Amino acid sequence: MPSQTFLNLTEEKKQNLLKAATLEFSRVNYNTASINQIILNAGISRGSFYMYFKDKEDLYVYIFEYYKNLFQKRIALLLEKNGDFIETFEQLFDEIIKYCKNNNQAYFKNLFLDMKFTMERKLLQKPKIEELNKQKKLLLKIINKSLYKYKTEEDLYDAFSLVLMITLTALVHYFIDDTKYQKIKDAYMNRLHIIKYGLYERND
Amino acid sequence: MPSQTFLNLTEEKKQNLLKAATLEFSRVNYNTASINQIILNAGISRGSFYMYFKDKEDLYVYIFEYYKNLFQKRIALLLEKNGDFIETFEQLFDEIIKYCKNNNQAYFKNLFLDMKFTMERKLLQKPKIEELNKQKKLLLKIINKSLYKYKTEEDLYDAFSLVLMITLTALVHYFIDDTKYQKIKDAYMNRLHIIKYGLYERND
DNA sequence: TTGACATATGACAAGCTGTCATAGTATAAT
DNA sequence: ATTATACTATGACAGCTTGTCATATGTCAA
Numbered sequence: 001m002p003s004q005t006f007l008n009l010t011e012e013k014k015q016n017l018l019k020a021a022t023l024e025f026s027r028v029n030y031n032t033a034s035i036n037q038i039i040l041n042a043g044i045s046r047g048s049f050y051m052y053f054k055d056k057e058d059l060y061v062y063i064f065e066y067y068k069n070l071f072q073k074r075i076a077l078l079l080e081k082n083g084d085f086i087e088t089f090e091q092l093f094d095e096i097i098k099y100c101k102n103n104n105q106a107y108f109k110n111l112f113l114d115m116k117f118t119m120e121r122k123l124l125q126k127p128k129i130e131e132l133n134k135q136k137k138l139l140l141k142i143i144n145k146s147l148y149k150y151k152t153e154e155d156l157y158d159a160f161s162l163v164l165m166i167t168l169t170a171l172v173h174y175f176i177d178d179t180k181y182q183k184i185k186d187a188y189m190n191r192l193h194i195i196k197y198g199l200y201e202r203n204d
Numbered sequence: 205m206p207s208q209t210f211l212n213l214t215e216e217k218k219q220n221l222l223k224a225a226t227l228e229f230s231r232v233n234y235n236t237a238s239i240n241q242i243i244l245n246a247g248i249s250r251g252s253f254y255m256y257f258k259d260k261e262d263l264y265v266y267i268f269e270y271y272k273n274l275f276q277k278r279i280a281l282l283l284e285k286n287g288d289f290i291e292t293f294e295q296l297f298d299e300i301i302k303y304c305k306n307n308n309q310a311y312f313k314n315l316f317l318d319m320k321f322t323m324e325r326k327l328l329q330k331p332k333i334e335e336l337n338k339q340k341k342l343l344l345k346i347i348n349k350s351l352y353k354y355k356t357e358e359d360l361y362d363a364f365s366l367v368l369m370i371t372l373t374a375l376v377h378y379f380i381d382d383t384k385y386q387k388i389k390d391a392y393m394n395r396l397h398i399i400k401y402g403l404y405e406r407n408d
Numbered sequence: 409t410t411g412a413c414a415t416a417t418g419a420c421a422a423g424c425t426g427t428c429a430t431a432g433t434a435t436a437a438t
Numbered sequence: 439a440t441t442a443t444a445c446t447a448t449g450a451c452a453g454c455t456t457g458t459c460a461t462a463t464g465t466c467a468a
Contacts, residue, residue, distance in 0.1 A: 005446070031235055036424065045448045050426065086403070117319045117376040148403050155394060159403055162370070162395050169369060172321040190359060191366050198402030199290070199352050199363055209415070239456070249417045254457065 002062055006052035017042045017052065021059055026106035030060060030114045064111070068123060071096060075139070083144025085160055086192055089167045093188060097174060097181070112175040120165050159195075166191050206266055210256035221246045221256065225263055230310035234264060234318045268315070272327060275300060279343070287348025289364055290396055293371045297392060301378060301385070316379040324369050363399075370395050 006014065020041035024033045035056055039049050053059040074092060081087045100108035139160065140153050150156055170188035174181065210218065224245035228237045239260055243253050257263040278296060285291045304312035347360055354360055374392035378385065 008445085034424070035426095046426085046450095047428085047448050048446080051446070055426080113320075113322060115321050116317075117321065117373055118317060118380065120373065121377075121380070147405060149401070149405055150394075150398075150403065158391055158394055159398055162398065165369070165373060166366070169321055169324065173325075176322065176325070187362055190354075190362055194354075194363055194366065194402075195398060196402055196404045197353070198398075198400055199354065200400045201351060201353050212414085238454090240454085250419095250457085251417050251459085252415080255415070259457080 001058065002053055003051065009052075017044065017049075018063060021063060022104055022107050025060065025063070025110055026104060029110050030056075033060075067111075072123075078139075078142045083142055084147055085143060086163055086196060089163050090189070090192060093167055093170060093185075096171060100175075109175045112172045115168065115172055120161065120168065123164065123168075124161055163192070163195060166195070205262065206257055207255065213256075221248065221253075222267060225267060226308055226311050229264065229267070229314060230308060233314050234260075237264075271315075276327075282343075282346045287346055288351055289347060290367055290400060293367050294393070294396060297371055297374060297389075300375060304379075313379045316376045319372065319376055324365065324372065327368065327372075328365055367396070367399060370399070 006017075017038075020043075021038050023041050024038045027033070027037075033056065035046075035049060038059075039046055053062070071092070074095065075088070077091060078085060078088045081091070140156060143156055143160070145156065148156065148159065150159060166188070170184060170191070173187070174184045210221075221242075224247075225242050227245050228242045231237070231241075237260065239250075239253060242263075243250055257266070275296070278299065279292070281292045281295060282289060285295070343361070343364065347364070349360065352360065352363065354363060370392070374388060374395070377391070378388045
């Protein structure tokens, strides 16, 4: 979380630092990214940086959260898709790829390659528990329960997070070898198909 | 890949270094782990270390591969499970947790928390392509195709990797809050259930 | 014993991070 | 207009990191 000092800064100054940081996180992966390089990019002093952010991770998460919120809002798409979250993710997959291609592609590439399994949880969570529950409730309200076998809220929410994870993995695959969109999309669709109708022949 | 120099070392010396490294990777996560600390633990000189391994990652991967191979061998369990890889993973999940609890638990905790989405691919791959294909072929030979809707090798292999991913995620969840085994196991089983029989009510 | 080769060493340069005493700037109050 | 107060900016610094390299030591064969 950035300090109040940072938040008080003029929009210009804030954007300047965030741009400088994004540039560095585009150049190399998270581990290799250097605060030295960021303050050089931004043209600010070492002391100032530590006035604004606790450390590199603090800054990284802040930028990450921005995009996270951006994509999270698009969950509104659920309404257009009649509460079918599988179809929703299917479209989001393409939207996200398109967005990443047009905005800081290199940044997103490093982001997805650095993406950890633990992130899935971060993506599902708003910082505060009340917020989380609110989001969860909203989601469960929008979801068209009649579509699915599993009716309890817990089951549906877990199914939702499963599809989120599959989507994330597909995005990561796409950014590993960014040439083969169609191949990755097909594999992604296959996985969704399994989720929809199951893998087993028999149906006991 | 360690140098020939390292491989030539006596078993004792090799184990000494690997133990020292595992100790450091147990103490802190990968990023924070320090080569300085490792050579201190091992009682060897800086120069020697770089004689053996290119850098920290090189060493980390080497240790990782050891356990990877260990668990990979247990895929033989498929035979006992009549070629049902879902049931196979179900049991492997418990075996792996048990193993980790009894061996370097802290190391595995950090390993799983650091686990990236890109790892899924590493886990599916043997270094050489011929080896990979051999493994893939073997797998497809063992798998009981009659169980599944999807019959082509590509589809089955992708389904396999999907279940692998779900298992990995469950393991990561377990190591995030290691108290709640039953809760994580239940969620894992739910996910496998979805994979088996599908999520949709209708079946078109 | 000598050479040739493999292995081990630690001082070193170059880089990094986080801190802190100091300096500067803005806003409010007298 | 001047002082007080609070906020903001600075860069030198200590203490850590890594990877390299000239040098030293060990080992085996001729």
